[in-house]
Amino acid sequence: MLEELFPNVIMENLWTATYETLYMTVISVIGTFILGIILGLLLYLTDRGNLWSNRVINGITATVVNVFRAIPFIILILLLIPFTDFLMDTIRGPKAALPALIIGSAPFYARLVEIALKEVDKGVIEAAKSMGAKTHTIIFKVLLQESKPALVGGLTVTAIALIGYTAIAGVIGAGGLGDLAYMHGFQRRNNDVVFACTVFIVAIVFIFQWAGDFVSKRIDKR
């Protein structure tokens, strides 16, 4: 029955592509999380009236973040080819997609992190200061802890955007479900392959969304 509906789908290829998509997504979500938290903290802390209030650093960080957010992802991949080649020693396959994926989504996540940190009650920070807390205590035990549900929520949104990015990266040779849909599906007029890939990508998105919501709800004690 399934073979009649999807005559051109080779299950082995589909699973390999799914694995590649998951690989790209998971690794780049981790990278985006780390880089995004650093950038987001920098944006927040150097903002006026905050712990490291510094107009110059804030301005530079904000500009970098804005510029990278402004570049369309497909163009960013092309621009980063020399950098990717230098870093990964290849410009093909899932591994080669990682630098572009991380650099493309970290600035977006950084803005979400900044918003999450701004939501932390200033009074709680003041209370920590009145207890004699060091800056790193305030960052790690107050700011990041108190904003955790929002940080997880933001990461879920970013991860789903990243799944979309992996498909775009696939079109120019990164592998994964996007690659399969484009090369074996669209190019060869195999609509069943395109459809199967779509179903798998949607399923992955749903799983990420559900997992994100679940974690976010679990850690929200407000």
Add this chain to the structure above:
Amino acid sequence: MISIKKLSKRYQTKDQVVQAVDDVSLEIEKGEIFGVIGYSGAGKSTFVRLLNRLEEPTSGEITLDQQSLTQLGKNDLRKKRQKIGMIFQHFNLLWSRTVYENIAFPLEIAGVDKQSSKEKVDELIELVGLKGRENSYPSQLSGGQKQRVGIARALANDPEVLLCDEATSALDPETTDDILDLLVSINKKLKLTIILITHEMHVIQKICHRVAVMEQGKVVEVGDVLEVFINPKEKTTKRFVQQLSPLEHDPERLKDFITEDESKEVVKLHFVGGTARRSLISEVAKQFDVYVNILQGSISQTQEGSYGTLFVELDGERKVIEASMNYIRNSGVEVEVVTNA
């Protein structure tokens, strides 16, 4: 214990300079509950934040136990802050931590080991009456319970002073009284100096030993609570005192009772200190052949004794009225005959 000299704080906003605290000098004794009262915008919130340098003073000096706070470096200031507890109007608890973890937080900051920390937290939970709620999150607590957590947290590092920033202003009257009782018991038990700021005279009257009245960044009046109550000098102070006994300053309503009739006399009784507890009115009614008709009045309990005013009408023979007034006077209560002026 705490000596504040010529303390000032100026803000530079876009189009003006705001003098939030203006040349304030105060001496606060060890073990006392010192109240600072003022309307919003009087600078009291800024004042209390200058004391642990959450706000940096523009000029002036603060010394705590002979040590200058204003000259401390960043690191020493952090250490010193561990010995200055603070509680807030909106509690400022970490919602991601349980009651237990919130109280343990200042101990983590001070680098206390897990075992000693546990002992201390358990002791504090007992002290503020939150036994059984250790594992609740702040969102599961009532306002009064949240402030109890705030108090326990502020006491964790055995502070020398406790700063209270409008600590009861977000609570209902009944909970306010509970929290105030807790502060008094802590003050007595731990001999802890408490500085509290508020806009409610009720709070000052109930727990403070001394009070400073602030207006436009300046301290306009300071003294023992009872003294300030009985004899307020400044207009702002008078307005605050009036909050508690609004009737006292309303002679209009007494007018109808004041007559030319010889057998009736309206008198104002002024209670100061311990005598207000005695059942003076019943004594008079029993010993003399007069009817005592209470018209209006109020008696307040302060930390230094009771204080209040009572307007009564004495109804009886002229001689007996005179005798009973003498009796009241001899019991240490001021008597003043009210006439239509």
